[in-house]
Ligand SMILES: Cc1ncc(C[n+]2csc(CCOP(=O)(O)OP(=O)(O)O)c2C)c(N)n1
């Protein structure tokens with residue numbers, strides 16, 4: 001029999017495994033030309049999206065980045081409509097007009113991945129402002145990468161969030177890289193000191209460890225929901241793939257690349273599952289179920305229809321019916 | 324009917340919108356306690372409390388916060404102190420607000436308004452005088468409005484706030500003190516409709532904002548010389564009332580466009596090009612433009628006088644058109 005704790009652990013594992021499988025599949029579909037454009041995979045970073053989202057409510061909002069598949073899937077977007085979007089189909093969540101960097105589902109508070117580095121932060125700030133003004137106890141989460149720490153929007157938003165005591169959680173996914181440059185060549189401050197300068201409580205946790213992420217997030221979310229103002233979380237993590245799929249990564253040491261496996265959030269959790277009494281066979285069937293779900297979503301997406309240009313043209317502005 | 328100043332009409336529109344819709348939220352630099360640098364928001368904080376807020380000097384993040392707030396249930400109205408400072412809000416307007424509806428497959432629109440004053444004539448210098456409305460009119464997804472009198476300032480601002488899509492609402496500084504009639508119980512006007520402010524058969528002069536008054540002055544003097552000019556107040560720049568211009572042109576067969584913004588690549592260029600395409604058969608003379616030269620707005624009163632298009636320039640252009 002699985003206890004509640006084990007069930008929770010399995011849920012976290014399943015979510016991470018889903019994100020992993022979706023993105024591995026995207027990598028292959030991209031290589032085969034079935035996903036156009038370019039995509040940024042979050043493989044290796046699944047624990048952060050999963051851990052943070054595990055403590056959020058449906059009415060909490062999330063603003064995400066160019067590496068946003070994990071955030072979207074963790075917040076609960078429909079997997080089929082997600083693949084339909086990335087495979088550029090009319091039935092996609094954005095009708096084939098946004099693609100990888102714009103997956104969004106406003107009905108579940110997923111305010112969108114975002115192709116502009118640093119934009120997720122003030123957008124989440126505004127969402128938090130709306131929660132505050134409307135008097136709900138919902139909160140907003142701003143996901144951003146280490147590269148966005150050098151954007152003015154972070155500094156402006158830290159100030160505003162503290163000034164207005166907004167229900168906002170800043171979540172930095174520090175994978176040590178911004179495109180092809182290490183963080184050390186981009187940013188001389190540190191996020192903890194920066195948060196401190198604005199009087200915002202800060203916590204750091206191991207971004208490989210979904211339980212550590214969930215624990216840190218739970219504390220932050222509880223404080224924010226209780227009206228104690230914003231919180232900053234920083235999770236250290238590793239980008240397993242290139243900046244984008246197809247990135248030859250000549251700028252990365254062979255050692256770093258070959259050692260990435262040690263940092264796998266799924267491998268880290270598996271022994272804990274075993275210890276908690278989850279049998280191999282149970283994990284196996286979880287894998288099979290998720291794999292089948294991904295397969296089915298891809299098959300459905302392949303059958304999607306081409307997006308309609310004229311319908312899109314009529315959707316630049318809201319149609320009031322007056323015309 | 325009551326006589327009100329343009330600035331007061333803005334104030335009344337904001338007050339009535341705040342009164343009627345709890346989702347309306349005002350923010351900007353020095354708008355709450357002091358009531359705005361031009362007094363447009365005076366007294367609103369006293370009436371509506373926390374729904375009218377002073378912000379720090381963080382235009383980029385405030386504008387993106389408006390996007391996030393709009394996506395989470397508010398109808399934010401942001402004041403940007405001078406249109407020159409809109410340069411700092413470009414990501415929010417161009418990449419975010421303008422794109423959301425289309426890019427997210429029609430899931431949502433962004434019901435936000437950015438109010439901002441443009442225009443010279445007060446020796447405010449090159450960074451406090453520009454008319455940058457064409458930039459925003461160039462971006463699919465944005466609406467751009469520029470009223471010329473108190474009644475329109477009221478009715479079009481009410482419409483902008485009620486509009487589901489993002490609107491840049493441009494107020495000419497020279498008009499804030501202008502007096503005009505505002506009807507009792509006035510409500511929102513419809514966006515995109517021009518108004519004939521003076522009828523005439525010899526030439527059509529299309530203008531918006533303060534340039535409408537320049538055109539009217541010119542028309543008055545031209546009438547004494549026996550030329551009857553029809554003056555159209557565009558009121559809305561994006562969308563602009565192509566049908567109204569065509570309808571007037573069918574009577575006058577001559578077209579002049581007047582604005583305070585720089586002539587090159589401006590609103591007049593777009594109107595001229597479009598009418599050249601669809602109205603060629605109606606034209607008895609080449610379309611003309613009177614607008615500012617390709618020079619930054621100067622400080623010295625003498626320089627600025629030379630810079631700004633005036634009634635004399637309009638008169639000369641109309642005489643040439645009708646020669
Ligand atoms: C405003 C802006 N500048 C530059 C880019 C190009 N760019 C895309 S991702 C990226 C690096 C971002 O690094 P980080 O925030 O650490 O995110 P990561 O890719 O590591 O997830 C850059 C520079 C952009 N998309 N937007």
Ligand SMILES: [Mg+2]
Pocket residue numbers: 145146147173174175176177178179
């Ligand atoms: Mg990074």
